[in-house]
Amino acid sequence: MNAFVTGAATTKFGELWGISPRTLAREAFDGALEDSGVSRGRIEALFVGNMLSGLLGGQEHLGALFAEELGLNGVPAFHIEGACASGGLAVHEAVSSIRSGQYKTVAVLGVEKMTDYKPEVVSTALMGAGSDEERAAGATFPGLYAILARSYMRKYGVTGKQLASVSVKNHFHASLNPNAQFRNILTIEAVMKSPLVADPLKLLECSPVSDGAAALIITGIGSGNPVEIIASEVATDSLGLAQRGSLTELKATQIASRKACEKAGLEPADIDVAEVHDCFSIAEILALEDAGFFAKGEAGNAILKGKLTLGVSKHLVVNTSGGLKGAGHPVGATGVKQIAEVVGQLRGFAGNRQVKNARVGLTQNVGGSGATAVIHILKKI
């Protein structure tokens, strides 16, 4: 059985002080349902991607909670958690459930509410994704990604300008996305002059703390204007950086991407649009190389030269949504939003950020500092 996305929707991402997670979930789900043309009663199961509800709000059992909230009377419901890859993993599980024949039509909801808590509380909660020793040492993710950035810069001679250009590109794309958290245009100078968060990473190279939700309707019968999920692959790596063989690559991304390309019968060169996990500037560079789009050490210069920017790129455009940096990063929602963005591009619904003739798209969603990676490849039917 194949799996098709027939509906997709995303709420606005941002500091949504006045909106509850339940309201965000309803807005995303109702939008996806309307987009698909499927009635609520046809949804046979719900897969919820969320990382922080337990840690920040003391609320677990999110499958049953959102099944009730969304009016999905009694349906099987699952809460899937894998740190910032929770959304991508929820999609993977939904796809498996369709392919198994267990369910005919399911919904995926990615949702996260992060801004109701003090920043230090959120930083600590996010370390729930890290290793024992990283947590005990008081490390936070900007620091861990700074280690990756410093190691990578040393090995490949990538420059601060190249790193900064990731945010410039992604804010430009976000400026075209009405649901993005930040719609301001950045310059390389502005990024490089922004305060250091964890050397070499500047404030404007770090994705924000965000609220938001995204939803998909996935079904075994492609009708209307569907997009087929032609590969859904997951891989893991050690939780902590200290246990890795290399600090300049994300092994889980490499494994999942290679498997996904094999399953899809495609090469990275066949991809027209990609949403990758730019939680920090260095993460997008690692993602693009480890997913096979560039040889190691080459992605930064390509981004700086505008080769992955809408309107400049000849074939591959990356993070048209604005990515995590521009569009925002409500962690459990991100992996679902990435697919919603690619689905919009492949269906030709992306408005003024539409990539012309986009036929094949890829998403790369990461948990922690690379311990979980989820790759999806989608194709216009």
Added chain:
Amino acid sequence: MNAFVTGAATTKFGELWGISPRTLAREAFDGALEDSGVSRGRIEALFVGNMLSGLLGGQEHLGALFAEELGLNGVPAFHIEGACASGGLAVHEAVSSIRSGQYKTVAVLGVEKMTDYKPEVVSTALMGAGSDEERAAGATFPGLYAILARSYMRKYGVTGKQLASVSVKNHFHASLNPNAQFRNILTIEAVMKSPLVADPLKLLECSPVSDGAAALIITGIGSGNPVEIIASEVATDSLGLAQRGSLTELKATQIASRKACEKAGLEPADIDVAEVHDCFSIAEILALEDAGFFAKGEAGNAILKGKLTLGVSKHLVVNTSGGLKGAGHPVGATGVKQIAEVVGQLRGFAGNRQVKNARVGLTQNVGGSGATAVIHILKKI
């Protein structure tokens, strides 16, 4: 593709002060692996059932964490959460993944460490399974199940003795299970004289706080002495009791059980052994009736008369492991342990608690006060 359990193992359950969750996980997983005869390198994905690690320990990202800990180099790994039904849901997801053809052989790990925290902290964390209003009102699960018990006693005239007999039966079975938390024989008098926790539920009618782990190897190719999973069904209900149409039945169990029997082509009368979710005495009575073994109001008397007790029962024996009450209730492990117990019974490996000629078994795993229910039906090949 069918799904077979080819290996199963459970650690000792109890107050395991000296043993870490990682050690528990390794012991259960290595036991299941050895039981299956499959090599570690053949495990293609890991499904982890756990509720409280984030809430109590600040640690999420358990898929990648345990993939690393168990030496499952880079495999796809998922943390599935659905309160005390986390283990059953993890099995359901594993079964879907096998049936989809995505993976050929996978492992399920249910693991929970609850005794390292103050009891009031654990009680509060467990309320992560409840509704907003229940949490805000300071309700705890003994109180919520007491509401169910009181409503049920009033409607059906079930007696305190009948309720108490659930614990008597399950402690007798636990006395035969070397991995059980409590191996002491109880009398009805002892249960009824134990302190009230939440009227009408006595201390000896409440399952304990426990540490423990259980693991399964599930594969698409039944070889050796396998047990087939012939149905795996999930249903949900409102999170809070106040939103339910009835306080004397668990609707999610009814739905999931009916679907499971349909899929399996069986009636409840065909079941030889069952593990049901006796988190409180009333819960076992509700489970047995709502799963279709008894008409409403009749399970309590059957238990009191010994009709579900090993050595007395003519056909159905319930909670041979000792159930949650006798064997212990490390919440995320429970749903996996239930299946491990039934698998042991169907393979004839249950030692001095073996049910003769057991060919078909059922498990019922519940999250919260009934908002999630998972039913599995297993058959000896």
